Amino acid sequence: MATTGKNKNKNKNVHVFESEEALSVSLAKYAADLSENFAKQKGSFTVVLTGGSLIKSLRQLVEAPYIDSIDWSKWHVFWADERVVPKNHPDSNYLLAYDAFLSKVPIPSGNVYAINDALSAEAAADDYETCIKHLVHNGIISVSEATGFPKFDLMLLGMGPDGHVASLFPGHPLVQEKKKWITFIKESPKPPPERITFTFPVINSSANIALVVAGAGKAHPVHVTLGNGEDSHVLPVQMVLPEGELTWLLDKDAASKL
Numbered sequence: 001m002a003t004t005g006k007n008k009n010k011n012k013n014v015h016v017f018e019s020e021e022a023l024s025v026s027l028a029k030y031a032a033d034l035s036e037n038f039a040k041q042k043g044s045f046t047v048v049l050t051g052g053s054l055i056k057s058l059r060q061l062v063e064a065p066y067i068d069s070i071d072w073s074k075w076h077v078f079w080a081d082e083r084v085v086p087k088n089h090p091d092s093n094y095l096l097a098y099d100a101f102l103s104k105v106p107i108p109s110g111n112v113y114a115i116n117d118a119l120s121a122e123a124a125a126d127d128y129e130t131c132i133k134h135l136v137h138n139g140i141i142s143v144s145e146a147t148g149f150p151k152f153d154l155m156l157l158g159m160g161p162d163g164h165v166a167s168l169f170p171g172h173p174l175v176q177e178k179k180k181w182i183t184f185i186k187e188s189p190k191p192p193p194e195r196i197t198f199t200f201p202v203i204n205s206s207a208n209i210a211l212v213v214a215g216a217g218k219a220h221p222v223h224v225t226l227g228n229g230e231d232s233h234v235l236p237v238q239m240v241l242p243e244g245e246l247t248w249l250l251d252k253d254a255a256s257k258l
């Protein structure tokens with residue numbers, strides 16, 4: 001790890017790694033430690049995934065020692081955003097996570113909460129919100145005392161080269177959504193166009209967020225968010241300000257402008 005530091009606000013940790021390989025090793029330990037703490041504390045561990053390169057960076061979790069040491073029965077898995085395509089479609093975030101991660105660990109299948117792929121974007125967003133409401137009611141998902149929004153134990157977010165997180169894109173009105181838990185977009189600038197996404201109030205109620213960012217193509221939004229870079233938009237990634245801990249895991253290419 002090249003640098004470690006608290007940066008800009010007290011709940012933010014920034015870690016820069018020599019390579020994406022080193023980042024993935026550290027990501028596994030970070031997730032395993034949180035899993036142990038939450039399983040002990042509340043008997044469940046709610047983990048939110050996105051799509052994109054994040055999923056490949058989870059590869060160390062399916063290897064020794066973590067494959068055997070993690071109590072996978074406590075995991076409950078969600079998506080911060082999903083493309084509105086069938087679950088067996090190559091664009092599906094569920095399929096990506098299933099192939100590379102979920103099919104390799106013994107998380108009970110009933111604890112994996114994929115969106116309903118038979119519905120329209122709007123109906124799928126409502127349906128996913130209802131599903132999350134049930135789990136809040138059952139006590140599987142915590143609630144933020146500060147905001148009343150669901151409080152996930154760990155949100156693992158990737159970031160696009162334009163600074164988007166989940167399916168919240170720069171300049172799009174959805175970044176301002178204040179009431180809904182889950183919403184939908186039909187004209188995503190990143191294909192495919194139809195997606196559902198968590199809103200910022202949900203993202204920012206998290207107990208822990210890791211922003212997992214690798215590659216030189218991400219250096220600009222990292223510079224804008226963590227350094228003194230500028231952009232004509234407020235980037236969605238700059239709006240990731242959880243009430244819990246924010247941890248940036250960067251490789252050195254993504255951090256090259258800092």
Ligand SMILES: O=C(O)[C@H](O)[C@@H](O)[C@H](O)[C@H](O)COP(=O)(O)O
Pocket residue numbers: 050051052053054081082083093157158159160161164165166167190
């Ligand atoms: O469905 C999606 O497209 C993702 O959830 C999206 O938000 C992703 O996390 C970023 O675009 C980063 O993706 P990359 O890491 O592949 O650039």
